[in-house]
Amino acid sequence: MPDLPVTPIAVVGPTASGKSDLGIALARELGGEVVNVDSMQLYRGMDIGTAKLPLAERGGIPHHLLDIWDVTRTASVAEYQKLAVEAVTRIAARGKVPILVGGSMMYVQSLIDDWQFPPTDPSVRDKYEQRLSQIGVQALHAELADVDPQAAAIIEDNDPRRTVRALEVIELTGQPFQASQPPKDAPPRWGTRILGLRTNADWLNPRIEKRTHLMFERGFVDEVETLIGHGLVADSTAGRAIGYAQVLDYLGGRISLDDAVESTITGTRRYVRRQRSWFNRDKRITWIDADQSPDQLLRAALDSLA
Structure with a gap:
């Protein structure tokens, strides 16, 4: 991948740590444009539950790769990678700084690393899809954990598509799923500078609770009802997103509204633990304490880039 005329900056870290606001502040300060690296913000209409910044709160900063897919579409990291690389290249060609913002782990890695995706084999995939239909996603995820604990640690135990894909890759390559991913000590694509927002549970957990209650x-709930009218179902990439899955259960009469709220909080905390584990292994990240005022956080980010 050839060098760009400007160096991109990535802002990564756990959910609710303040990535979106810092991304806008950096874009304003450096003359940049934001590229979304949150897998669920790719979906049209998934706004409240993904904490997608409304247009009025984007400070006039162009944002790319928001609202590009219908909720009926199965997510594809490979397709996202193609679109994101094209977006970054176009932004840089205009002399603007691409600011890559998001915490979706494999999407981040697909963009900042030259990840060549492993092969696929319909017959092998069909074998694991049949196994999935026989024993269910959680039992299949447990089988993945037996053969590749690291892969199981980063894949949701209710995510059938990625569980099947991981098992397929392991069988086809004869290696752990993670071995198909680029090493985290290789130079990042385009020399991207990676900033991470460091958090602790005492600071972040109340923010997660507050944000979840504000969402509801x-x-x-009205947002999810609207999306059901556009084809949102539980057995889909969008329908398994944290919060959306819980509201679908509530609307289906399987849990109470209070349980939906609490389950969303619990699911978000669990996801944050996986994000921390994933990003902490990447030694290329320069960490900044998230628990600062917006001005202090921007100054710390700029200082780290100097």
């Missing part, structure tokens, strides 16, 4: 107060 601002009409999250």
Whole structure:
């Protein structure tokens, strides 16, 4: 991949750590444009439950790769990678700084690393899809954990598509799933500078709880009902997103509204633990304490880039 005329900056870290606000602040300060690296913000209409910044709160900063897929579409990291690389290249060609913002782990890695995706074999995939239909996603995920604990640690135990894909890759390559991913000590694509927002549970957990309650107060259930009218179902990439899965269970009468709220909080905390584990292994990240005022956080980010 040839060098760009400007060096991209990535802002990564756990959910609710303040990545979006810092990304906008950096874009304003450096003359940049934001490229979304949150897998669920790719979906049209998934706004409240993904904490997608409304247009009025983007400070006039162009944002790319938001609202590009229907909720009926199965997510594809490979397709995202192609679109994101094209977006970064176009932004840089205009002399603007690409600011890559998000915490979706494999999407981040697909963009900042030259990840060549492993092969696929329909017959092998069909074998594991049949196994999935026989024993269910959680039991299949447990089988993945037996053969590749690291892969199981980063894949949701209710994510059938990625569980099947991991098992397929392991069988086809004869190696752990993670071995198909680029090493985290290789130079990042385009020399990207990677900033991570460091958090601790005492600071982040109350933010997760507050944000979740605000989501429901601002009409999250109504949003999901609207998306059902556009084809959202539980057995889909979008329908398994944290929060959306819980609201679908509530609307289906399987859990109470209070349980949906609490399960969303619990699921978000569990996801944060996986994010921390994933990003902490990447020694290329320069970490900044998230628990600062916006001005202090921007200054710390700029200082780290100097």
